[in-house]
Amino acid sequence: MNEAESKAKTVGLRQTGTxxxxxxxxxxxxxxxxxxxxxxxxxxxxxxxxxxxxxxSNCPRGAICVGDAITNRPCLDAGACIGCAICIARxxxxxxxxVDRSQEDGDYVSLPYELLxxxxxxxxxSGIDRxxxxxxxxxxxxxxxxxxxxxxxxxxxxxxxxxxMDVRFLRPEGEAGNAF
Amino acid sequence: xxxEGSSSSREIGNARGSRIQQHxxxxxxxxxxxxxxxxxxxPIPACQGEPILAAMLAAGVVVTRRTEKHASPRxxxxxxxxxxxxxxxxxxxPNQRSCIIQVQDxxxxxxxxxxxxxx
Amino acid sequence: xxxxxxxxxxVGAGPAGLAAAIESAKHGASVAILxxxxxxxxxxxxxxxxxxxSERHYAGTRGIDIGARLIAEVADRGIEMLLETPVxxxxxxxxxxxxxxxxxxxxxPKRTILATGAGENTLAFPGWTLPGVVTAGAAQTFVNVHRxxxxxxxxxxxxxxxxxxxxxxxxxxxxxxxxxxEAMPNxxxxxxxxxxxRRLGVPIxxxxxxxxxxxxxxxxxxxxxxxxxxxxxxxGTRSTIEADTICLAVGMSPRSRLADLAGCRFTxxxxxxxxxxxxxxxxxxxxxxCYLAGDVSGVEEASTAIEExxxxxxxxxxxxxxxxxxxxxxxxxVCSEALAELRSGPFGETRKTAKDRIMREYERxxx
Numbered sequence: 001m002n003e004a005e006s007k008a009k010t011v012g013l014r015q016t017g018t019x020x021x022x023x024x025x026x027x028x029x030x031x032x033x034x035x036x037x038x039x040x041x042x043x044x045x046x047x048x049x050x051x052x053x054x055x056x057s058n059c060p061r062g063a064i065c066v067g068d069a070i071t072n073r074p075c076l077d078a079g080a081c082i083g084c085a086i087c088i089a090r091x092x093x094x095x096x097x098x099v100d101r102s103q104e105d106g107d108y109v110s111l112p113y114e115l116l117x118x119x120x121x122x123x124x125x126s127g128i129d130r131x132x133x134x135x136x137x138x139x140x141x142x143x144x145x146x147x148x149x150x151x152x153x154x155x156x157x158x159x160x161x162x163x164x165m166d167v168r169f170l171r172p173e174g175e176a177g178n179a180f
Numbered sequence: 181x182x183x184e185g186s187s188s189s190r191e192i193g194n195a196r197g198s199r200i201q202q203h204x205x206x207x208x209x210x211x212x213x214x215x216x217x218x219x220x221x222x223p224i225p226a227c228q229g230e231p232i233l234a235a236m237l238a239a240g241v242v243v244t245r246r247t248e249k250h251a252s253p254r255x256x257x258x259x260x261x262x263x264x265x266x267x268x269x270x271x272x273x274p275n276q277r278s279c280i281i282q283v284q285d286x287x288x289x290x291x292x293x294x295x296x297x298x299x
Numbered sequence: 300x301x302x303x304x305x306x307x308x309x310v311g312a313g314p315a316g317l318a319a320a321i322e323s324a325k326h327g328a329s330v331a332i333l334x335x336x337x338x339x340x341x342x343x344x345x346x347x348x349x350x351x352x353s354e355r356h357y358a359g360t361r362g363i364d365i366g367a368r369l370i371a372e373v374a375d376r377g378i379e380m381l382l383e384t385p386v387x388x389x390x391x392x393x394x395x396x397x398x399x400x401x402x403x404x405x406x407x408p409k410r411t412i413l414a415t416g417a418g419e420n421t422l423a424f425p426g427w428t429l430p431g432v433v434t435a436g437a438a439q440t441f442v443n444v445h446r447x448x449x450x451x452x453x454x455x456x457x458x459x460x461x462x463x464x465x466x467x468x469x470x471x472x473x474x475x476x477x478x479x480x481e482a483m484p485n486x487x488x489x490x491x492x493x494x495x496x497r498r499l500g501v502p503i504x505x506x507x508x509x510x511x512x513x514x515x516x517x518x519x520x521x522x523x524x525x526x527x528x529x530x531x532x533x534x535g536t537r538s539t540i541e542a543d544t545i546c547l548a549v550g551m552s553p554r555s556r557l558a559d560l561a562g563c564r565f566t567x568x569x570x571x572x573x574x575x576x577x578x579x580x581x582x583x584x585x586x587x588x589c590y591l592a593g594d595v596s597g598v599e600e601a602s603t604a605i606e607e608x609x610x611x612x613x614x615x616x617x618x619x620x621x622x623x624x625x626x627x628x629x630x631x632x633v634c635s636e637a638l639a640e641l642r643s644g645p646f647g648e649t650r651k652t653a654k655d656r657i658m659r660e661y662e663r664x665x666x
Binding site for chain 1: 348349350351352353354358359360361458463470471473484485486489490491492493494495496497498499500501502503505640641643644645646647
Binding site for chain 2: 347361363430431434441442443445516
């Protein structure tokens with residue numbers, strides 16, 4: 001492990017606002033690599049204990065468990081989860097994604113999107129990681145804006161194989177970042 | 181007692197426009213300007229129900245007043261009528277909080293007056 | 300001015316006040332709500348994001364819609380609401396002085412509920428008076444309510460939930476957030492709020508403070524500097540950010556002057572915003588028949604404000620004999636448990652401890 005990777009493991013959410021690899025692995029709502037490779041599944045990147053449970057109450061398969069103490073972190077029953085993506089728009093923290101690593105032509109990531117302009121099917125965009133860095137080019141596959149999502153669009157993108165657990169946001173290609 | 185160079189505070193709104201026409205949560209702004217208010221003699225379009233300062237900011241006018249001693253510019257600060265930074269003179273009446281007073285057609289607003297003297 | 304003799308007068312039409320009015324009215328009290336603003340809803344009007352908590356706390360519903368729902372229920376129940384009507388005095392906790400349409404009036408409600416919320420703290424630095432320096436609430440009001448961009452490029456000071464959420468909302472409105480500056484060594488607010496803005500490319504800079512703002516007629520650049528563990532600036536660490544707006548999200552304090560005028564007893568609670576009026580578990584202040592609810596009784600969140608409002612409304616109704624002691628106890632327990640739920644977990648513990656201490660202060664020295 002080089003110095004950068006080592007640092008990435010120890011400096012995390014409280015220090016930077018971005019989950020470290022270690023923290024991500026600790027989330028009980030993050031499924032195993034093996035499950036990710038079998039087909040679409042929810043990835044609940046909820047690491048802290050905050051009072052919140054709409055993910056649990058909205059999952060039609062009962063695959064998410066928070067429990068009586070609503071500060072419990074959500075646990076995912078990856079076997080029961082079919083990756084329907086209803087939870088993505090229900091999470092007030094926008095912390096849930098659906099990832100499918102079973103396909104040949106790339107990994108598929110569904111993510112919440114609350115900005116304008118909305119991406120369009122077929123668009124090529126920059127895939128952005130958790131720290132806001134562009135890391136690859138992605139293709140927009142679906143844009144779901146049904147009213148039940150209450151204005152949280154759910155966008156599905158095809159990303160390069162192995163990037164399914166990295167791409168967490170989108171930006172128009174070529175658009176400059178924010179850093180001063 | 182307008183300081184020289186106050187005209188430079190009247191930057192035109194940026195190319196995107198200062199009014200938020202489309203918003204991912206709030207949707208489209210269906211309002212159309214319904215009236216005109218006059219700010220230091222300049223006509224500014226205003227929408228029904230909005231405070232004076234909203235119309236001013238939409239038109240790129242950010243200075244509401246200048247202090248007596250140093251002519252330091254002041255503008256929006258608390259936005260809810262508590263801090264008095266945004267005070268303007270409305271139809272000749274000074275010390276009106278532009279962040280909460282609603283626009284009316286033909287209103288005359290002056291930004292350069294400090295609190296009226298007793299004289 | 301008021302239609303009939305009022306059982307319960309609620310001061311403030313934000314989440315706490317609306318919830319209190321609804322609860323009292325549910326049990327048959329005649330209720331009036333007064334608010335100094337031209338629209339009801341308080342903080343809810345500006346909250347475009349989805350709320351947390353559980354179903355009881357409208358989790359998953361956007362703040363603006365929760366506000367609309369409460370306002371609609373107030374109208375459905377025929378609760379009188381007077382806007383642009385500030386309350387300017389309370390005498391002996393009994394006579395409430397009110398300004399309505401430029402007339403000063405005295406009202407003698409049987410019970411009063413103060414739900415006046417909290418105001419924002421400020422931070423002074425060279426250049427802080429320039430146009431472009433605004434509070435987080437002002438940014439939210441002008442962007443989310445009046446639909447005007449207050450600038451193009453913003454530096455947000457403070458990484459608590461307010462700073463993180465407002466930064467996200469400014470991005471949604473098409474503004475650039477150049478950085479969120481935080482004096483503490485860590486991010487202040489919830490990780491999920493921080494993660495949202497980090498994905499948008501907004502840097503969060505812990506251990507940084509704002510030094511000064513430059514500009515002629517408005518802010519044009521912001522100087523920040525690193526600080527050490529004692530918050531002392533570290534030499535050689537200044538940097539300059541080009542920005543035309545500085546948004547101060549540096550905490551809130553209860554707007555408690557009416558509680559002072561009413562003669563309420565206070566205690567110091569730094570965790571909840573400073574000087575706070577003490578109250579019973581049922582939200583009664585140290586002045587009998589005068590109740591408190593929401594941020595005025597300690598700065599927390601909209602969901603606790605709604606719950607405390609319910610509790611205050613319930614207690615006021617019970618004290619008027621509108622429900623029997625048994626039913627009151629049952630509902631008191633339900634509300635208290637809901638509050639405990641919202642104050643649980645590592646982020647809530649501090650607030651729970653602080654609130655417990657406030658209620659112990661109420662019990663002490665004969666109220």
